[in-house]
Amino acid sequence: MTATLESAVRHFRHRRRPSPYPLALVLVIAWTAMFLTVPHIRIGADLRQVALFAHLAALVLGFGAVLTLDWFGLMWILRRQTLTTLVRVAQVVHTPIWLGLAGLTLSGVLLAPNTSAPLTVVKLVAVLGVALNGLAAGKVQQRMLALDGATPPRRLLATSVLVATISQAGWWTAMLVGFLNAQD
Numbered sequence: 001m002t003a004t005l006e007s008a009v010r011h012f013r014h015r016r017r018p019s020p021y022p023l024a025l026v027l028v029i030a031w032t033a034m035f036l037t038v039p040h041i042r043i044g045a046d047l048r049q050v051a052l053f054a055h056l057a058a059l060v061l062g063f064g065a066v067l068t069l070d071w072f073g074l075m076w077i078l079r080r081q082t083l084t085t086l087v088r089v090a091q092v093v094h095t096p097i098w099l100g101l102a103g104l105t106l107s108g109v110l111l112a113p114n115t116s117a118p119l120t121v122v123k124l125v126a127v128l129g130v131a132l133n134g135l136a137a138g139k140v141q142q143r144m145l146a147l148d149g150a151t152p153p154r155r156l157l158a159t160s161v162l163v164a165t166i167s168q169a170g171w172w173t174a175m176l177v178g179f180l181n182a183q184d
Helices: 004-016 020-040 046-076 082-111 120-147 154-183
Strands: none
Touching: 004 046, 020 082, 020 120, 046 082, 046 154, 082 120
């Protein structure tokens, strides 16, 4: 590597990310505002079709990136990939995951979900859980990067597994409820 690239990699590995708590508060406030606003939004059939397409495209982007990361995590557990590779994949898919989640949220608002239906509330809580869990995942990623390829402590591994499990549970719950609601 060139000296400049090595310096950039070192800087990225050792920089401190801001605390996730203010971001978590922003997410909760935005989610609450969305939850309270959604019942009052009305759109035409043409825009609804565009919103539905955007919703599905965002699902492919965000959940596809999550599945990619979890696949590399499984390959690492099976010793078919290195921890360094897994952490690099996590860095790469971080942006598509958040873009997908943001796209799902914005397009979902336009789809006017019935927030008085219990299943819809479950879906929306799952989406909030995925977003908050994403903040925790960022902290786990930062701690993994700091290891610089060394074997992670068991507690960090357990935290990683918990974050991945919460992520999968949230994404699959939201998808299943979305599918069930689309049947009505």
